[in-house]
Amino acid sequence: QVQLVESGGGLVQPGGSLRLSCVVSGFSLGYFAIGWFRQAPGTEREGVSCISTQDGTTSYGPSVKGRFTISRDNAKSTVYLQMNSLKPEDTAVYYCAVRRSNYCSGYEPSDYTHWGQGTQVTVGS
Numbered sequence: 082q083v084q085l086v087e088s089g090g091g092l093v094q095p096g097g098s099l100r101l102s103c104v105v106s107g108f109s110l111g112y113f114a115i116g117w118f119r120q121a122p123g124t125e126r127e128g129v130s131c132i133s134t135q136d137g138t139t140s141y142g143p144s145v146k147g148r149f150t151i152s153r154d155n156a157k158s159t160v161y162l163q164m165n166s167l168k169p170e171d172t173a174v175y176y177c178a179v180r181r182s183n184y185c186s187g188y189e190p191s192d193y194t195h196w197g198q199g200t201q202v203t204v205g206s
Contacts, residue, residue, distance in 0.1 A: 083107035083195045085177050090200030093167055101162040101200060103177030110134045110153065114180035115160040116193055117151065119173035119202075127173075128188020130162060131180065140185045145171075167204045174199040 089101040103115060116131040130151040131140045139151050150163040160177060178193035 085197035087177055087197045087200040090202045092203045094206055095204055097167050098165045101175055103160040105158050110155045110158050114183050114185050116178050116180055117162050119175045121173040126190055131185035133183050133185055135183045169204050172204050174201050
């Protein structure tokens, strides 16, 4: 059974940092790309970042490029999202998801087969 469990969310002040974790089980992390998405109330789900777990190739959405860093530890079956210089507009529920292939070529939700339950990130004072 494929499962993804996110953690690491919370409340942080603008300019602060958080590191999200996505622990996967039920499949080998080395065969599928993992994406991070976020969704704020009243908005569509937005692709944030993606990593190929085979060669580490990464991609980022334009709103987070230069501030967020995605990485993976295949031995720990974990993908991380380091978020720096956080802004109030980064407030959302963050989800990780398994892509159908091990290539990061877009953030169409239908290209992702399994999703975690999400972790809330709130940026504010």
